[in-house]
Amino acid sequence: MKPSTRNPNWNVLGLLPAHLFMVLTLIIPIGIIIVVSFSTRGPYGGFEYVFTTAPYKRLLFNEGWTGELEFNPQYLMVVARTLVLSAVTTSICLLLSFPVAYFIALQRPTIKVLLIYLVTLPFWVSMIVRVYSWIIILGKDGVIEKALRGVGLVDNMGSLLFGNTAMLVGLVYSYIPLMILPIFASIEKLDRALIEASHDLYGNRLTTLRRVILPLTRPGMIAGAILVFVPSLGAVLEPTLLGGGKTMMMGNLIQLQFGGARNWPLGAAIAIVLMAAVMIFLIFQGLRSMRIEGLERAS
Amino acid sequence: MNDEAGHRAPGKAVEIKGVSKLFGTYQALKPVSFDIYDNEFFTLLGPSGCGKTTLLRMIAGFEQPTAGQIFLHGSNIQGLPPHKRRVNTVFQSYALFTHMSVEQNIGFGLENLGWSKDRRNARVADMLRLVHMEAFATRKPQQLSGGQRQRVALARALAPEPEVLLLDEPLSALDLKLRQAMRDELRILQRKTGITFVFVTHDQEEALDMSDRICVLGDGEIQQLGTPAAIYEEPSNRFVADFIGETNFLDAEVIAVDGEQATVTTQLGMTLTASHKKAVAGQKAFMSIRPEKISLPAQDNPIAVDGTIMGTNYLGGYTYYLVETGGTRLRISKRNNVSRGQMFAIGQSVKVGFAAESVRILGA
Numbered sequence: 001m002k003p004s005t006r007n008p009n010w011n012v013l014g015l016l017p018a019h020l021f022m023v024l025t026l027i028i029p030i031g032i033i034i035v036v037s038f039s040t041r042g043p044y045g046g047f048e049y050v051f052t053t054a055p056y057k058r059l060l061f062n063e064g065w066t067g068e069l070e071f072n073p074q075y076l077m078v079v080a081r082t083l084v085l086s087a088v089t090t091s092i093c094l095l096l097s098f099p100v101a102y103f104i105a106l107q108r109p110t111i112k113v114l115l116i117y118l119v120t121l122p123f124w125v126s127m128i129v130r131v132y133s134w135i136i137i138l139g140k141d142g143v144i145e146k147a148l149r150g151v152g153l154v155d156n157m158g159s160l161l162f163g164n165t166a167m168l169v170g171l172v173y174s175y176i177p178l179m180i181l182p183i184f185a186s187i188e189k190l191d192r193a194l195i196e197a198s199h200d201l202y203g204n205r206l207t208t209l210r211r212v213i214l215p216l217t218r219p220g221m222i223a224g225a226i227l228v229f230v231p232s233l234g235a236v237l238e239p240t241l242l243g244g245g246k247t248m249m250m251g252n253l254i255q256l257q258f259g260g261a262r263n264w265p266l267g268a269a270i271a272i273v274l275m276a277a278v279m280i281f282l283i284f285q286g287l288r289s290m291r292i293e294g295l296e297r298a299s
Numbered sequence: 300m301n302d303e304a305g306h307r308a309p310g311k312a313v314e315i316k317g318v319s320k321l322f323g324t325y326q327a328l329k330p331v332s333f334d335i336y337d338n339e340f341f342t343l344l345g346p347s348g349c350g351k352t353t354l355l356r357m358i359a360g361f362e363q364p365t366a367g368q369i370f371l372h373g374s375n376i377q378g379l380p381p382h383k384r385r386v387n388t389v390f391q392s393y394a395l396f397t398h399m400s401v402e403q404n405i406g407f408g409l410e411n412l413g414w415s416k417d418r419r420n421a422r423v424a425d426m427l428r429l430v431h432m433e434a435f436a437t438r439k440p441q442q443l444s445g446g447q448r449q450r451v452a453l454a455r456a457l458a459p460e461p462e463v464l465l466l467d468e469p470l471s472a473l474d475l476k477l478r479q480a481m482r483d484e485l486r487i488l489q490r491k492t493g494i495t496f497v498f499v500t501h502d503q504e505e506a507l508d509m510s511d512r513i514c515v516l517g518d519g520e521i522q523q524l525g526t527p528a529a530i531y532e533e534p535s536n537r538f539v540a541d542f543i544g545e546t547n548f549l550d551a552e553v554i555a556v557d558g559e560q561a562t563v564t565t566q567l568g569m570t571l572t573a574s575h576k577k578a579v580a581g582q583k584a585f586m587s588i589r590p591e592k593i594s595l596p597a598q599d600n601p602i603a604v605d606g607t608i609m610g611t612n613y614l615g616g617y618t619y620y621l622v623e624t625g626g627t628r629l630r631i632s633k634r635n636n637v638s639r640g641q642m643f644a645i646g647q648s649v650k651v652g653f654a655a656e657s658v659r660i661l662g663a
Contacts, residue, residue: 193394196361199381200388201408202459211407215398 030275037268047264055269075253079273082250085164086232089171093179093228094221096172101184101220102213116184119177127174131237134170138242162244170238175231179224186220187213219289226285230278250274311373312337312463312495313358318367320353327353329520330367335463335497340489342498344506345516346542351499354516355465358497360384372462382411387456388465391472393448395440401451402427402436408459426454429488446477453485457492466498470505482508503543507531515539535576537661540587547593547629551586551660553578561660567604567625571655577662585661590632592657595620595643600652608643618642622651 037055039047060076061069104115122130137143194216198208236251243249248256250270257267313335320328328350335341343351356362358369360381368377376384387408395404402423409419427433430450440448449469456464466485470478486509489496500506506513507527515522515530515538522542523535534540537548551563554570561575565586578584597603606624620631620643631651633642643649 191392191394193390193392194396196359196381197388197390197394197396198407199361200359200386201455202382202411203407204382204411207411212396216396 033268033271036264037272039265039268041263041265044262046262052265055263055265058266059269059273075270078248078250078253079277081164081247082233082274083277085168085171085249086229086235088168089175089232090179090225090229092168092172093176094225097176097179097183097224098217098221101180101187104180104184105187116181119180122177127237128241131170131174131241134166134173134242138166138169162242163247164243166242166244167238167247167249170242171232171235174235174238175228178227178231182223182227183217183220186217186223190216222285222289226282229281233274233278310337311335312339312371313497314370314373315354315358316368316370318354318357318364318369320350320357320362321365326519331521332367333514333521333524335495337495338493340486340496340498340509340511342500342506342510342513343516344500344503344513344542345522346501349516350519351501351516352467355388355467355497355499358463359386359388359465385459385462386465387459387461388467389452389456389469391468393440393452393469393472395448395451395455397440400437400439401432401443404440404451405455405458408455412459422458426458429457429491430454445473446481449473449481453488457488457494461494463495463497466496468500469498470500470502478505485509507543515542517542533574533576534587534659534661537585537587537663540585540659540661544589545630545632546587546589549586549588549627551584553580553582553584553660556580563660566627569602569604571602571658573655573658573660575660575662578660579662583663585663587659587661588629588653588657590619590630592653593629593631594652595622595631595633595649597650597652601654603650603652606649606651608645608647608649610645611643622649624651 035049036047038051038053040050040052040054042048057069058075060071060073062072100119104112104119107115135142139145190213194212195208198212203211234251235249236255239247239249239252240255243252250273254267254270254274257263257270261267311334315334316332317330318328318332319326319330331354343354345351353362357364358371360376360379360383364377368375370376371384371386396407399407405423405426406419409422414422423436424433427436430453432447432450432454435443435447435451440451443451449472452469469485470481473481482505485496485498498506498509507530510527512524512526513530514524517538523530523539525533530539531543534543540546541548549566551565553561553563553575555562556575556578559574560572561578561580561584562570562572563578563584563586564570573586575584594600604624606622606629608620609623609628610621612619616635617632618635620633622629622631629651
């Protein structure tokens with residue numbers, strides 16, 4: 001059905017507020033960030049619009065006194081740490097979430113609702129409070145250290161806080177509900193007859209899990225991976241509170257540039273690099289799922 | 300497996316011994332016992348909630364009987380998980396693995412049984428040929444029509460050469476024409492493979508068409524077990540006579556019972572002697588007569604009554620007439636082999652007749 005070419009399609013007007021909203025709150029701010037990232041740092045913070053690619057160069061190089069560029073992996077390390085921590089966070093969440101989601105999906109409806117409510121319960125409490133509580137748990141004389149000392153396992157251990165491990169714990173803790181929910185949804189959607197069919201065709205529990213349940217719940221796992229990986233890349237609270245300021249991730253590095261360091265162009269450049277990383281990841285995933293769906297639709 | 304393993308009952312594929320099932324306090328199946336023979340097309344027939352699917356699922360191992368035992372070729376399979384039973388199921392929804400191609404679906408069971416790749420491929424090719432799906436080997440189930448999915452589900456369940464094939468209402472999702480074609484095909488497949496088929500359905504026509512023997516289940520117990528002809532011609536009670544095919548029920552009073560024969564006075568006014576099931580002298584009973592066994596108009600029938608045509612239904616090959624007589628209404632079917640449909644008009648007075656041999660007396 002083709003709309004008449006004579007009359008303009010007025011339906012588009014109905015969507016105009018939504019488009020305007022998107023332009024004002026998403027497109028223009030991103031445009032500003034891009035502009036800032038190609039600007040020169042102002043003498044008292046802020047920026048002056050003089051075109052330069054220096055902020056991007058600054059990501060990889062130090063400028064010597066004579067203007068020569070000298071490779072400096074300082075920021076690259078932060079980017080690498082962010083990517084690795086996010087990837088590890090995503091993997092741990094995936095491993096922990098699947099059994100939890102499967103267990104919940106097997107319960108009676110009333111218990112199911114209760115358990116799903118419990119999974120989302122932490123979201124009702126301020127993120128700062130929740131991440132802060134890990135300082136008490138992991139810190140010197142914290143719950144874990146006291147418990148280990150109590151059973152005589154350790155005499156005097158170094159603080160668990162302020163390092164990659166603490167950040168990882170915080171990240172997994174913060175984002176794991178975002179993994180459990182989509183996996184739970186995909187397990188719920190799974191036709192129980194398929195599991196029976198697998199058993200019927202001489203598949204034991206392990207075979208059924210590996211050959212039937214895992215492949216068929218993959219869309220939920222992919223959705224969960226995106227929901228955990230993307231916010232992990234931009235995490236600010238966990239590195240700030242649990243990383244102790246020294247071990248940085250991209251999120252708090254950006255915050256530092258806009259705040260304490262007063263280097264807006266550099267902060268903007270890092271933000272653009274982070275956004276590009278997320279976009280590349282999402283486009284890759286999108287193409288994959290489009291290919292899978294395409295296969296399923298083609299008939 | 301246990302002491303029963305030594306004794307192989309020849310000819311008996313499945314033995315159901317006192318099997319019953321409780322869901323909570325609901326008795327889905329009262330204790331039933333029967334045998335299913337080798338190379339037989341055996342049908343479990345009954346209305347929904349009669350326990351037929353529960354029984355099938357207990358043979359497959361998806362449900363555990365509350366009491367009783369099931370034997371597969373003489374060995375007790377009680378307590379064995381589904382993947383250790385040499386039976387395969389064709390599911391109502393087909394339950395094909397959507398992430399696997401047609402050939403991967405068919406090969407799945409063989410892979411789990413540890414068949415080598417070459418042997419597996421050969422078997423999959425044989426199965427595809429058997430169900431005429433060679434051209435679709437690499438397709439995904441979503442790319443197939445309902446009938447094609449049905450064939451793949453059949454091939455997948457037959458590939459591991461199960462001792463018994465269980466079919467859970469496999470035709471119910473197909474449209475009428477296709478269902479008819481698949482009936483013939485199922486029957487041919489059963490003869491070709493020589494595998495015992497246990498078929499569950501609520502469609503009495505399907506059951507009569509395909510089965511060697513039918514077990515009619517109702518209210519969680521066996522109502523009758525026998526060949527299609529026996530079940531249609533000699534129903535053991537009112538439930539079976541009503542559920543299988545169409546019939547006219549008339550009230551009757553039993554005067555005397557003499558062995559297989561009972562003498563009754565019927566609602567139509569006459570007294571007749573006919574074969575009976577569970578009739579007791581002096582008590583009420585039902586007289587059942589099938590629509591096609593009544594002559595319209597009466598020829599030289601031993602029993603004839605006057606009536607009035609109250610309604611007609613033209614169904615192509617047949618026309619049904621509703622005839623009011625003696626305070627009741629009889630449904631009569633007449634083949635349109637000579638006439639072009641309606642031979643009688645509504646309101647017309649007619650004489651209908653039948654033979655006492657066509658009448659069955661069923662105890663109330």
